[in-house]
Every structure is written in C-alpha cells, then in structure tokens.
Amino acid sequence: MAKVKKTPRPKAETPKGFRDYFGAEVAERKAMLDQIGAVYQLYGFEALETSAVETVEALGKFLPDVDRPNEGVFAWQEEDEDWVALRYDLTAPLARVYAQNRNELPTPYRRYAMGPVWRNEKPGPGRFRQFYQCDADTVGAPSVAADAEICAMLSDTLEAVGIPRGDYVVRINNRKVLNGVMEVAGVLDPSDPDKFAHERGIVLRAIDKLDRLGVDGVRALLGAGRKDDSGDFTDGAGLSDAQAEVVMGFMSAKRENGAVTVARLAELVEGSKVGAEGVAELETIANLLNVQGYGPDRIEIDPSVVRGLGYYTGPVYEAELTFEILDEKGRKRQFGSVAGGGRYDDLVKRFTGQAVPATGVSIGVDRLLAALRAKGRGAAETAGPVVVTVMDRDRMGDYQAMVAELRQAGIRAEVYLGNPKNFGNQLKYADKRCSPVAIIQGGDEHERGVVQIKDLVLGAKIAENASLEEWKSQPAQREISRADLVAEVRAMLGSQS
C-alpha cells in the first residue's frame, strides 16, 4: 500500500521583520498614546484613523530618501488591475484625506493620528517592518502661529508622558533661513532655483551630520570632501573658504537666548529676501512661545536643526532628549531625537493643484517608549490577577463564586483553569502570571467556612532575604473567614503597594 503523504506542518513564525506585542508591552504603549491623545485633544486636535491600504497612485513616491515609486512599500495588484499598498507613514494619507474631504472638514484642520505603518525594508536587529507612528498636523493654517502651537504642544506632550522639564528640549529652525544663508554663500540663485541643487544637497546633508562628524568633518564636506575612518572618500560641495565660512557661521549662530540668536541670524542672511522672511518667522515663533511661558528651558531656536532632506518649506523642529544613557558599548551618550516635523506646503497640491499650507510633527513611538523605560518611567506593569486555586475539581462553582465576588469589588481575579491535579503547577502558574495573592480552599477549609490567603509578593521577598525570625513573624499565608475574602484580599493588595 502506498504511504499516505502527509502535509508538512506550517511553521509557527511571524514573517521576517514583524513581531508580536504581549500584555505589558501593549498596555505600556496604550497608556502613553492615551496620554499623548489627551494633550492633543486639549489643543483642539481631532482624531483621524485612515485605512491601512491606499492606492499606490494616492501614496505617490514621497517616502523620504526613496525615489522610485513602490520602492519601500508593501504593494499588490487588485483583481481590477489597480495597485494598492500599505501606508508607509501617516502624512501621505492625511494629504489624501484632506484633498478628498476639504469641503466638509473645518479649515484649518487640526488632526492627530496614531497607528501602525509598514515599510518594505530589509529587516535588522531592532528594525521592524511594521511600527507605530503618532502624528499631529495642522492643515490650512498659513501662519507660523500653527508651527509655534505644535512646538508648545510637543513640549506639553513630553512632560505629560513623563519626561521632566530639563530632560528634553524642542529645537526650532527655519528652512528659509537656511536658504538665505545659501544665497549669501552664493550657492542659491533665487532667479534659478535649480542651479547649485547638487551642492546644496551636499551642504544640507553635511549640516545634518554635525552631531556625528563634528565641526571639522562638516567643514571638509563643504570644501573638497572627506575621507572617513574606513578610508572611503565622500565628495564635498566644493565651496570656497569664504563660502564655507558663511555656512559654518550659520551652524554656530545659536546664542544664549532666542532674541540674540535671531539677531545673529539676521546679520548672516543680510541681503537675502527669503532669509529675512525666515528670520522674521523665527522671531514671531519665539515671541509667541515666550508669551505663553515656553522659555529656552523647553523650546529654543537652534540653527543646526535641518530635519532630513524632504519636503519641508519653512519652520522645522525636533524634540531631543538630553539625558544620558549608555550605548551598546557602555559609553555615555545623549538619548537624542524622539520627534520631529516641520512645515510642508506641497503635499495636498499633488491632488488639488492648489497649494495648501500644512505643518506637523511625528513622534517616534518606540523611541519615546524606550526613553521612558530608560528613565524608569515605563507604565507600571499591569498587576497580575488574584489566582483562586482549585483543590477540589467538583467544587469549581465555589471557586468561581469567589472570583465573581472579587471582580464585583473591582479586583482582577481568575480561577486556575488548567489541570488541577498537580498543586505545584497551580502555584507555578500564579508565579508566571505575576499574581499578588493566591486563594486556597480544600474540603476541610470549605467545611469550616475558611480559606487560606497567600501573599505571593511577601512570599517571594521572604524566600529571597528573610531571616528565620522574620519568616516566623511575617507569615505569607494565613487562614481567614470565607466571608472576609474580599476585605482581606483588598487589605493585602493595599499593603503590597
């Protein structure tokens, strides 16, 4: 007889680059996003949840640093031949939504969005292909008051989730000032915006790498170029010494407060119309924030902020955490950026032909969660449930009645529902569940109208450190009247916290 060919068992694995989130991880992120959402609400922002799937046409090719359409996204062809894809960020869908509903939506439209996005990139350690973003944007507000508002909101948000004042700074710059500096340095010609685009790209990237390359590295990239430690050579922008000095002066233009920095920037862009505009905008933002009490201890003007190479057209901003952590090699370094954004005026125009001013911020959800954990400010772990053990399978109803009473009192509780034969397994289970309290009632206790109540937190402590005296004087388990169950459990939970 021919052997029946068995179908091989499927592998129980997430696809490469994807992961699952369990219990405390889900609760911790939810708690943080709830706090962020409350601040956004307070500022008048409205929630928006767009579909995860967009047409490739609507998404466009706006993924930062990727030029080819579809590159970097998960896309597939529908039966009707249209191509659709998973959203790669929350900004492209916002542009689509605003264009689609602009007659019904209020203008300005303040909206926030939280949810997963997907990137079809090579997965690596800590690099996932699905991750959360949390954005807030104002569409249809030309005034830089909208940018100032988002910076203030970002500052409030960081404090609301648990980053204390002094441990973060929101830094603001303006692309127009940068363009003014380029004009003064002679690498931007207002009458021919495309001229020197290559050189400007090198300059922008160099400034963006100031943290990593230091002043000398950036200076080299502005000029002839730079050889890195590995011996690789990066072409420079080919600026003359005089030109390079203008740019270097810009990067170090930050002064003791906003007013002085703005004055210094005004000198640097003298003669450039766009530069003067940018300086005036920064001044307006600084004044608006000052009058609301957001001083340089929270928000500062910092000319070294560039924010990538994308579509920003005016103010750009980022939130940096300034406390130190140890990197993977045990060296101290600042935690760094957890949020960034800026003004972009062309995203909606793709759909409607009309420029619509917009500005917004994106918080790196996983980065900020990591920061909270580093500060020991992660959401308190969800307390494990009280576990009612099963000594007598036939009295399951009695045990269920106990958890029902506890739950009615608002106490998280469950009956052990595995095979009750081995009592040790029940206590191991309670341990795995991080249970604070276990309840035990055998037939004898049942007859006498009592239960055993076991303090698992104290029990663990005693098992670890206690002297014999303490062990004797602080019994982790005692007998109580069945009628006092809820009151005694509540008291025990109270004494643990």
Added chain:
Amino acid sequence: MAKVKKTPRPKAETPKGFRDYFGAEVAERKAMLDQIGAVYQLYGFEALETSAVETVEALGKFLPDVDRPNEGVFAWQEEDEDWVALRYDLTAPLARVYAQNRNELPTPYRRYAMGPVWRNEKPGPGRFRQFYQCDADTVGAPSVAADAEICAMLSDTLEAVGIPRGDYVVRINNRKVLNGVMEVAGVLDPSDPDKFAHERGIVLRAIDKLDRLGVDGVRALLGAGRKDDSGDFTDGAGLSDAQAEVVMGFMSAKRENGAVTVARLAELVEGSKVGAEGVAELETIANLLNVQGYGPDRIEIDPSVVRGLGYYTGPVYEAELTFEILDEKGRKRQFGSVAGGGRYDDLVKRFTGQAVPATGVSIGVDRLLAALRAKGRGAAETAGPVVVTVMDRDRMGDYQAMVAELRQAGIRAEVYLGNPKNFGNQLKYADKRCSPVAIIQGGDEHERGVVQIKDLVLGAKIAENASLEEWKSQPAQREISRADLVAEVRAMLGSQS
C-alpha cells in the same frame, strides 16, 4: 516646441471597500474598546497585539466558508518568494502565537486582542474590506469552566458598554449535543464519522436558518427540499419523517430554565455517548453560571444556537440583543447577534501536532457600536474646543496666552489659525468645530482689559426658539474682565452641560 506632457493628478480616494474614521467615530470606538478591555483585564485576560502581516502558510485556509487557500485574503509574494498576507481574523494569529511561544506563555493562556482585520471580498454598501474585531480566548483549558467564564465575561461586557440587562441574552448550546441528536436520528455513525457528512451539513445549515426560514422551512430542508419565494429549489437532507422529528424536537427543546432544558436534551440524546457528554457539559456550565448569579435573564441554554459551520467542537455561544429596531423597510425587528464563539480544539494542532483545547468569543465591533447608537448610548460626542477668535493679527501672542491659560485649567481650547480677515468665517469655523464658547477681544477691549465671551450653545438655542423677551433676558454674549477668563469659561461650560 513640443508641449510638456503633464502627469495627471492622482485621485484623492480610498481604495474601493476601505474608509476613514473621523474624530467622534474614532473616539466612540476607542471608548467602547477601552470599556471592553477593562472587563477583560478584570477577568485576568492579557492583551496581545500580533503583526498585521502573517505568512500564508501560518494563516492556512481557515477563513469560514472559503475552501481555497488565499481566497478572501490580501496576499502578496515577498522578494524571497514567500507568500504573506494581511490577517483575516484574530484567531488564526492567536494559534500561531501560542504555538510559537507555548513554552514561555502561561497555560492556560487567557488573551484578548482588538484591531483591524482585512478581507479581500467584494465591497458593498456597509461591507468594508477592513474592519475591527475584538476577541477574547482561553487556550489550554480543557474544562468547560473556561466556556462558562467567557459567557459570564461577555454578559458583563455588554452591560459595561451600556446594553442594560434585559436588552440582551447570551445563548449557549453544545455541538456534542447536536451530534448526539444526529446519532439518534441515524445520520451520524460514531464508528464512521465521515458517513452522512453531506446530510449533516444540510441539517446544520437548516437549523442555523431557523430565524429566517421558520419551522416549516427548516422541516422542508430536513426532508425532500425547499422551494424559496423566487422559485429556486434547495436540496434537502432526505431524512425520513421519524428522523426529521428528532431534529425538530431538538430545536424546540428550550424550556423555562436551564435545568429543565438540560433534562429534555438528555431524553433526546438517549443512547448517544457523545450526546450524553454534551448534555453533561451544558449542565456543568449552567451550574457554574448559576452559582455566580448569571441567571436566565442574562445567560440561557438554547438548542437552536449553531454558530456557523466552522471548527467548533463543543460549547458554542452567542450574544443577541433583544430590543427592537426598525429595518431599512421600516419594519420592527430584533437587533440580533453582536458576538459569538465557541470551543475549538484543532487550531493549534496544525502547528504542533498536539491538540490544544481552546475557547473564545469575538465581538462584532461595528455591530455593537451600531447597537449603542440605536439605544442612544453612543459615547458622548467629544466636546468641541473653546475658540479664541483673532480680531487683531498683531496680537496673536495675547490670544495664544488665553488658550494657554485655558488649557492649563484643563479646558480644550484653540486660537483661530485661518486667515482672520473675515470675522464671519471665524464664527462659521467655530460652528463647524461644535465649539461651546467663543472668545472675542478687539483693540478697544484689550485696552480696557476685557473680553467678550459668547455662549454658542445658548446662542444656537436662542436663534432657533427664543421669544424676543428671552432673547433680551438671556444674552448669549457678554463682556467680562480678562482676568476672569478661565473662571467665566468654566462657569459657562458648566451651565451648558
């Protein structure tokens, strides 16, 4: 010169069958899911958030009513040739997660999950290809105490979100009882389980359609078959009169309470081992629920519950809302089912080769939201923000200071950030935002240290109904001291609620 070919503008549309959720819709769903999550937590269930993308291999072909692999899912091929797909429910990912992490997870593993799932189906009115599911399952608990627990939790959940007792009922049945009835009727041979499978399929489908076809329709399908109103003929199971009577008797076996129903079922399955097992399980469930106070006003045994044709192996249950609504034709009908589930023991086995008992419920999130709306119990609409209007563009700082003060007092507030030229547009904006209060301060008011405070709720009421007297005695707008802004706004908001 050749004309430059313009790229056509992309259409600002969601893909067919997808939609966006705005402000109040997002808030309403979030509020309901938060309430549900709180009940699940209380019962000791842990959150799980799996990746949206699964390997097609892991998903399998378990989509109900679809036999071909990949049918009904959004799938695409990765560069490494593996096929992946968006999850179509939250149960298949749970089976994968449990199989993947079974050594680390507690057993039994109680978990809940909430999130979007995707179905590649033909979209239609009210039929979307992305929608929310909300599941709770217990994996690794062989005892029907786990099924009873989920039914009790489902009852608590419905009341927690706002369905009052009396407006819902959780109905329980058991597939084993059904199999016992089949055995007694002679369409199930325990020694050859595949025999009569075709007939049993027809019987199951017929019972499941009792609501729609009525007793006569079901009876016809048990016998020779049934011609519907359109003249189409559906083949029957070909049962003899005696056989059909057994099945019909089963469907009408529900009695005034669980104990009597169970006794009646025991008579009906007499002689069938699996049937007796099923009746004993129902009896255990009924006793467990009784001892916790879940009487037939909340949870009842109802032999007509079948729950689809899928993978259930024991208890099945569903929650039905019993209040009446008007259907699209204006006829009264019961709202119907909003949640369902049951015991399935083979999902994890696909991966591990070992049977793992599991039971769980899935709540239809959109159905339950619709029910809450029908009962007028939707989450209160998020209050619109206080809008501070802009009379004098140069004094933006003053207006920002006002909203900053209001927010510090916990009051949702924003400055109008559109073009302030046309004051009418600012009030229209406030209207669109459902603002309760508008603040107005021109140069004159500023000099005198006052602001105008406008009650937009009262204003709208007066505009609608008020007599001239009322209009005069209840001015919707008045002047207050700038120093009293927060106190006066708070008082006005209080008087509105």
